[in-house]
Amino acid sequence: MNQYKEMGYNEGILLTAEGKLMKKKVCIVTYDRDAALxxxxxxxxxxxxVIDIDTMWVGEKQSFQKIGHDLYVVTTCSFGGDVIAKSKLSNQKDTVIIERTIAKKSLEKLKSVPCGTKALVVNITPRMSIETIAHLTDLGINQIKFIPYDPEDDYLPNYDIVITPGETRYTNNLSREIIDIGDRVLSINTIVEIAxxxxxxxxxxxxxFREYFQSLPRTNYSIDHLFNKSISLESNFSILLEILEMGIIGVDENNNIYAYNQKAKSITNLDSNNIIGKNANDCLREIPFEECRLEMKEINxxxxxxxxxxxxxxxxxxxxMGKYMGAFAILQKFIEEENKQLKMRAQLSNKGHYAKYTFDDILGESIIIEKTKKMAKKMATSNASIVITGESGTGKELFANAIHNESLRRENPFVAINCGAIPDNLLESELFGYDDGAFTGAKKGGKLGLFEFAHKGTLFLDEVEAMSPMLQIKLLRVLQEKEVMRLGGDKLxxxxxxIIAATNEKISDLVEKGKFRKDLYYRLCTLPIELPPLRDRGEDIFLLINKAMKDFGGCFKLSNEVVDIFKGHKWEGNIRELRNYVEYFCYIGDELIKLEDLPVSFKGTIGLEERPIKVNVACEIDQLxxxxxxxxxxxxxxxxEVNKVYKRNISIGRKAISEESKLRGIDLSEQxxxxxxxxxxxxxxxSISKGRGGTKILEDGIRLLDKL
Incomplete structure (x- = not known):
């Protein structure tokens, strides 16, 4: 026996538990030494x-016995005439019977031989010469008349050329042209069976392997085509495995691992070289492949x-066909899956669910507002529910935004909804979402609720006291169980x-009157904040006026009289009322705001008689x-057009103006x-009046046209 070793390709090698190389032992058994090598x-x-190769040649009289190899690769000539031995051996799992073929380039030589040429085929034995002839015929070399040659026979038939598969040592006494087609190589079927x-x-x-396959002639187009397609699919499968963002582990019918991508490696922390070919039941016991194999059902x-x-x-x-062929496990770190869902929710919402303001946006230097901000910042670090109470216009939503941005949830959604502005049945579907077909008019495919959009973030419920008793019960359950069920759905x-809730009423009073559930009140009101009204904030009023003036692009000063009046004003609309007045002052365009410049609504609250308001035409032009x-x-x-008919003491409608515009080349539709x-x-x-009154121009409009 001769030992043959040569270094080669080593990717995907098997290792022992100690990390040592596990080589497969292969024994090649041939009739002739040169063929074995x-x-x-x-x-x-x-x-x-990855394989250790031993070679054995048996000759005509030697017997062949197995001596402990993983695989025996045996030529048909090794059995001599023992057909029974060949039949028994070919059916054994540790044996491959060699099929041989001829290289493509050698076959091209024979195709150029003229038709009718007589060729003496020389091989080691007459039987091997006959096998060579049969194989050449199968490969389509039919124009040559083949004659098998027996080196021990003294009779030499008439021939034109000599053909030999690498056995030129037997052609020394032959004088004609010799075509050496080279040693017959292992067929693709043999290589695949060995692998x-x-x-x-x-x-x-x-x-x-690809290069080797390309060097062989095509003996069966269908098989070759399917094999090429199989290789292509397997290559594409490998590429797909690596680009997926989740771990993929594939097993065969015995749960032996054959597919294992990089993501799976990062999750399990097991190297592919240590896991490919091993049984998943042994090395990945956490994954229930065996349960899947026995029950033949998905595990989700x-x-x-x-x-x-x-x-x-x-x-x-x-x-x-009802048979288990293997399975694929799909793995993903739970935190990665959750983060991906958060991103998808944000994309699906497409509504800008984020907090716009921080505590820096809450202006004020008064002691009471500073104290309130300090308390709110402390509450922001907690995950407990917060109830913000305060009069209308005190900045409850501004505080809710700031609390979210100060919290650990700042990177996640901030979703706001006004419970008092939406009908009760619509509010329920907005909060909890619904499944496909939940009710008439439901969007196909269903809809995510705001609770789901706000996952990992904050849900701001403004005017929470407007919720119906039925919705209060559902909200209480969500707070207790931390799970929702969509309308028409059956999954939690x-x-x-x-939750941050806001109200401009005292919820404790509503609880006493039976209009708000007591259990929900105590669940929500873990951390209460009461915002001070503007009238209690002193000089903060003028900080807010300056900020609003910049927002509206105005420039004015308040007279001493107006300052004194503002300090004593009740500000029942709080900051919202203040901003309305500032916007009004910006539009009238005076640099100094005096008592007579105050709007009519404000004068009524302080008992001043109504005085005519000066109109600044330039300001009205800017408005237009x-x-x-x-x-x-x-x-x-x-x-x-409205002014023209006004001078004639008649009215005009949309249709008449539209027709006149077309005559002037302006072409305005009635809409x-x-x-x-x-x-x-x-x-x-x-002014626009219904019926015969029609549309009339006002004095401000006339003055503006005169100015233009």
Missing amino acids: FYAKILSKLFGD IKLDLENYLETEA NKLIRINNFDIALSIRPVIR ISIDVR KRVAGKRLDHYIFVLN EVRTILTKLESINLI
Whole structure:
């Protein structure tokens, strides 16, 4: 016996538990020594150093016995005439009977031989010469008349050329042209069978194997085509495995691992070289492949623990004709899955669910507001529910935004909804979402509720006291169980949401009157905050006036009289009322705001008689430009038309203005005229009456046209 070794390709090698190389032992058994060494060289080039190759040649009289190899690769000639021995051996799992073929380039030589040429075929034995002839005929070389040659026969038939598969040593006494087609190589079927029996199928993808396959002639187009397609699919499968963002582990019918991507490696912390080919029941006991194999059913959304991480697991069995063919496990770290869902929710909402303001946006230097801000910042660090109470306009939503941005949930959604502004049945579907077909008019595919959108973030419930008793019960359950069920659905969805509620009423009074559930009140009111009204904030009033003036682009000063009045004003609308007055002052355009410049509504609250308000035409022109935008000419045209009929003491409607515009080449539709008239009325340039009254221009509109 001769030992043959040669270094080669080594990716995907098997290792022992100690990390040492586990080599497969292969014994090549041939009739002739040179053939054994030739086949050993082929296998070494293809499979590299993952196999140890021994060679054995038996000759005519030697017997063949197995001596403890993993695989025996045997030529048919090794059996001599023992057909029974050949039959028994070929059916054994540790044996491959060699099929040989001829290289493609050698076959091309024979195709060029003229038709009718007589060729003497020379091989080691007459029987091997006959096998060579049969093989050449199968490969389509039919134009040559083949004659088998027996070196021991003295009779030499008439011939034109000599053909030999690398056995030129037997052609020395032959004088004609010799065509050496080279040693017959191992067929593709033989190589594939060797790889399968050694559990080295992954080597069929290597470049060395592809080159070898390309060097062989095509004996069966269908088989070759299917094999090429199989290799292509397997290559694409490998690429797909690596680009997926989840771990994939594939097992065969015996749960032996054959597919294992990089993401799976990062989750399990096991190297592919240590796991490919091993049984998953032994090395990945956390994954219930055996349960999947026995029950032949999918395992969905199972939470397991690997390396101290929570892993979301699903297993998909591969069933063909009622038989288990293997399975794929899909793994993802639970935190990664949750983060991905958060991003998807944010994309689905597309509503800008984020907090816009921080505590820096809450202006004020008074002791009471500083104390309130300090308390709110402390509460922000907690996950407990917060109830913000305060009069209308005190900035409850501003505080809710700031609390979210100060909390650990700042990177996640801030979802706000006004419970008093939405009908009760619609509010329920907005909060909890619904499944497909939950009710008439439900969106196809269902809809996520705001609780789901706010997962890991904050849900702000403004005017929470407006909730119906039925919705109060559902809200209480969500706070207690931290899970919701969509309308029309049957699945509970876990959520992690921090609730901030706001109200401008005393909820304790509503509880006493039976209008608000006591249990919900105590569940919500873990951390209460009461916002001070503007009248209690002293000089903060003038800080807020300056901020609002900058927001509206105005520039004015308050007279001493107005300052004194503002200090004593009740500010029942709080900051919202203050901003309305500032916007009004910006529009009248005076640099100094005096008592007579105060709006009528304000004068009524302080007992001043109504005085005529000065109108600044320049300010009204600015208003018109702001409203009209790029269509200022159209607005002036409409205002002129209304003014013309006013002078004639008649009224005019949309249709008449539209027809006149077409005559002037402006071409305004009735709808466009209607829009312009509405906006002109909003800035007090015209009045619109129903019926015969029609549209009339006001004094401000006349003065504006005179100025223009």
